[in-house]
Amino acid sequence: MMRWSKLGFCATWLAVLTFVMPVAAGAQEVNLYTTREPGLIQPLLDSFTKATGVKVSSIFVRDGLAERVAAEGAKSPADVLMTVDFGNLLDLTDKGLTQPIQSVALEKAVPSNLRGGKGEWFALSLRARVVYASKTLALKSVAYEDLADPRWKGKICIRSGQHPYNTALIAAYIAHHGEAAAETWLRAVKDNLARPATGGDREVARDIMGAICDIGVGNSYYVGLMRGGGGGPQQVKWGQAIDVVLPTFRQGGTHVNLSGASVAKYAPHRAEAVRLLEYLASDEAQKLYAEANFEYPVKAGAPIHPIIAALGP
Structure with a gap:
């Protein structure tokens, strides 16, 4: 198993784009507000409905999940709130938008450090923030701190530092080294960029293949999405063009973040909401x-996709 960094969780909250209106209150249905891309979670929701007969009506909320639920108040139709990043889950809880639940099934499946102390939230999957590297480097190991090394000047690609994936990594760096050291590190990483910090993680792999940069930072599951063909034949080439290194902090630990969910405070279908979380x-x-998302499971003993398992322990 990967050595998870206990301090490597944090993020910013996400915002609003509606695709489907929620179903009305009633039995055997559950309303899901989620910041996760619909294509990533729909297979899970379909499987839940097939197994239980409970219909899931989902709303994709790109930004401002907490703000939306707070504005809806006691009349909110939301039963389950699903998001990525530990900070987002804590934000929902801190704003009083979730409710604690007790579930033997969830307590057995989800380790205590990956759920709220009172059952306010539960992690459902994990992803590591890894280093993508040109195969010409034959890079075998690297620390996050090394990204500030002058040897990488003009050779690093990364997405925006304001993206939650990177704000979480920055928060982890602060937890390990303090704010002053983190600021120094960030300035040095910026000086090492081969291009402006933009695009997504898959574009980092693309630009390494195109010799724009030598190394970059991306999430582990994008490696699976690229190499597994989910993004088309061109992205398969991007994924195959890079080596993937599991970095650590010098004090130890690979930074991971999570996706998770909570039962909404005013959930009109509370029993079905708990049932959905238990199923997930x-x-x-x-x-x-x-299999579908190339993420690490939270449940001990659950299988890891071979593409991700091959990245290392």
């Missing part, structure tokens, strides 16, 4: 997370 932590769903 089940053996079947944890296997689907690995």
Whole structure:
């Protein structure tokens, strides 16, 4: 198993784009507000409905999930709130938008350090922030701190530092080294950039293949999405053009972040909401997370996709 950094969780909150209106209150249905891309979670929701008969109506909320639920108040139709990044889950809880639940199934499936102390939130999958590297480097190991090394001047690609994936990494760096050291590190990394910090993680792999940069930072599951063909034949080439190194902080630990969910405070279908969370932590769903999304499961013993397992322990 990967050596998870206990301090490597944090992020900013996300915002609003509606695709489907929620179903009305009633039995055997559950309303999901999610910041996760619909294509990533729909196979899981379909599997849940097939297994339980409970219909899931989902709303994709790109930004401002907490703000939206707060504005809806007690009349909110939301039953389950699903998001990425530990900070977002804490934000929902701190703003009083979730409710604690007790579930033996969830407590058995989700380790105590990956859920709220009172059951206010539960992690459902994990992803590591890894280094993509040109195969010409034959890079075998690297620390996050090394990204500030002058040897990489003009050779690093990365997405925006304001993106939640990177704000979480920055928060982890602060936890390890303090704010002053983190600021120095960030300035040095910026000086090492081969191009402006833009695009997504997959574009980092693309630009390494194009010799624009030698190394970059990206999430582990994008490696699976590229190499597995989910993004088309061109992205397969991007994924195959890079080596992937699991970095650590010099004090130890690879930075990971998570996706997770909570039961909304005013959930009109509370029982079904709990049932959905229990299913998402089940053996079947944890296997689907690995197969469809190339994420690490939270449940001990659940399989890891071979593409991700090959990245290392």
